[in-house]
Amino acid sequence: MSGDLVKRLRDWSEYDEGKINDAREEAADRIEQLEAAATGLWDLLDEIDTISDLAKDNDELYRKLVEKVQRRRFQFGKTDGYDAVFSAALAGEKKE
Numbered sequence: 001m002s003g004d005l006v007k008r009l010r011d012w013s014e015y016d017e018g019k020i021n022d023a024r025e026e027a028a029d030r031i032e033q034l035e036a037a038a039t040g041l042w043d044l045l046d047e048i049d050t051i052s053d054l055a056k057d058n059d060e061l062y063r064k065l066v067e068k069v070q071r072r073r074f075q076f077g078k079t080d081g082y083d084a085v086f087s088a089a090l091a092g093e094k095k096e
Contacts, residue, residue, distance in 0.1 A: 009023050009027065033086075033087050034086055034087075036087070037076040037077060037086045037087045040075065040076050041073065041076055044069055044070070044072060044073060047069050048066055048069055048070070051065045051066055051069065075087075
């Protein structure tokens with residue numbers, strides 16, 4: 001979740017019912033997107049684990065196959081080399 005959404009959820013008061021409903025919907029959408037990203041990333045890890053069994057005695061083959069799989073991580077987010085931003089946050093950036 002973006003910091004703005006978290007702040008709105010934390011600052012909610014009983015008098016802001018319309019605002020909390022909007023934030024709740026946005027939070028639910030982002031949670032679904034993050035769950036999809038987590039599942040996708042887990043699948044990539046599982047695929048790499050399978051590759052390690054397949055290429056047990058062949059480091060060159062292992063490296064080649066893993067490099068193909070690891071590139072797919074960008075389907076789920078982006079990074080500047082230090083921080084990762086996942087698809088849900090990217091979708092939020094596009095809306096704003």
